[in-house]
Amino acid sequence: MTAENPAQNAETTMILDGKAVASQIHSDLARGVQQLIAEGGRQPKLVAVLVGDNPASAAYVGSKARTCAKVGMAGETLRLSSDLTQESLESEIRRLNGDPEVDGILVQLPLPKHIDERRILELVAPEKDVDGFHPVNVGRLWTGEDCLAPATPSGIVEMLRRCDIPMAGRHAVIVGRSNIVGKPMAGLLLRESCTVTICHSRTRDLPAVCRNADILVAAVGRTAMVDASYVAEGAVVIDVGMNRVDDQDTVQRLYPDHEKRAALFAKKGYILTGDVDYHRVFDRASAITPVPGGVGPLTVAMVVANTLRASLRNQSRDIEIDL
Ligand code: GUN
Numbered sequence: 001m002t003a004e005n006p007a008q009n010a011e012t013t014m015i016l017d018g019k020a021v022a023s024q025i026h027s028d029l030a031r032g033v034q035q036l037i038a039e040g041g042r043q044p045k046l047v048a049v050l051v052g053d054n055p056a057s058a059a060y061v062g063s064k065a066r067t068c069a070k071v072g073m074a075g076e077t078l079r080l081s082s083d084l085t086q087e088s089l090e091s092e093i094r095r096l097n098g099d100p101e102v103d104g105i106l107v108q109l110p111l112p113k114h115i116d117e118r119r120i121l122e123l124v125a126p127e128k129d130v131d132g133f134h135p136v137n138v139g140r141l142w143t144g145e146d147c148l149a150p151a152t153p154s155g156i157v158e159m160l161r162r163c164d165i166p167m168a169g170r171h172a173v174i175v176g177r178s179n180i181v182g183k184p185m186a187g188l189l190l191r192e193s194c195t196v197t198i199c200h201s202r203t204r205d206l207p208a209v210c211r212n213a214d215i216l217v218a219a220v221g222r223t224a225m226v227d228a229s230y231v232a233e234g235a236v237v238i239d240v241g242m243n244r245v246d247d248q249d250t251v252q253r254l255y256p257d258h259e260k261r262a263a264l265f266a267k268k269g270y271i272l273t274g275d276v277d278y279h280r281v282f283d284r285a286s287a288i289t290p291v292p293g294g295v296g297p298l299t300v301a302m303v304v305a306n307t308l309r310a311s312l313r314n315q316s317r318d319i320e321i322d323l
Pocket residue numbers: 106107108109110131151152180
């Protein structure tokens with residue numbers, strides 16, 4: 001783990017290294033797949049549906065396919081043109097639902113404007129819904145039943161668990177109420193016996209509410225919005241943001257004297273930043289996730305983990321994986 005904070009306060013602030021945790025998860029998944037195959041099972045398979053050519057979506061889907069390959073699973077991308085009709089996308093989903101070789105289906109979002117996203121997500125068979133977006137999985141998450149849960153919040157819980165950060169009895173404050181992160185994060189942390197508060201753009205005195213957090217999860221999509229005034233001394237800070245910053249003044253302000261970021265900005269014309277003002281929050285936090293290299297790698301690992309879990313269930317195999 002390397003601190004990029006000039007204060008080098010690594011003795012008191014733990015940097016939560018998502019890449020290292022993802023790599024542990026990959027090893028656990030690879031072991032599970034090996035055991036499944038050794039016991040005569042079928043290789044698990046994930047199909048990611050990519051509609052159109054959004055470069056960010058293509059990059060996410062590519063990393064999911066690569067991670068599948070890394071752990072010994074089949075990862076396919078079904079590339080479809082952005083002008084396809086609702087009916088033809090629905091018929092592709094029905095085909096994947098009916099294919100016994102396919103364990104996991106992931107429809108990469110966002111979909112083109114003319115497609116009814118909700119109808120598509122509701123069509124994915126709940127037992128293959130590795131994103132955990134189907135209402136059946138959403139309901140099961142909140143009733144405490146076994147379910148496929150969304151990957152980003154699942155990855156955060158897994159990281160806290162593997163980094164020995166206690167959750168039971170802690171006050172978790174989540175900033176952001178999206179269906180993909182904020183809401184399922186609340187459900188999963190409640191399962192871990194946290195006391196949970198969800199905040200959003202209409203929350204009164206947001207910094208004061210956030211200062212009550214033992215665990216603060218920022219998932220708003222606004223560069224460096226969470227500054228030191230949001231963070232209590234000793235809080236655990238989880239940054240889900242992944243924002244593109246393309247103006248030099250902001251890069252300078254957020255990362256003064258940070259040569260690596262400056263060089264990256266000079267080369268690419270932008271850098272990726274989180275929702276947390278990392279350098280100004282670092283000294284107050286007991287643990288913090290960097291961006292990139294924090295939550296991001298875990299999202300991918302957990303989609304693949306969900307595919308293995310779906311496959312074990314679909315094949316009625318009782319293999320223990322530590323996830
Ligand atoms: N687009 C942004 N985040 C996600 C995600 O978690 N799953 C899918 N399918 N699409 C996304």
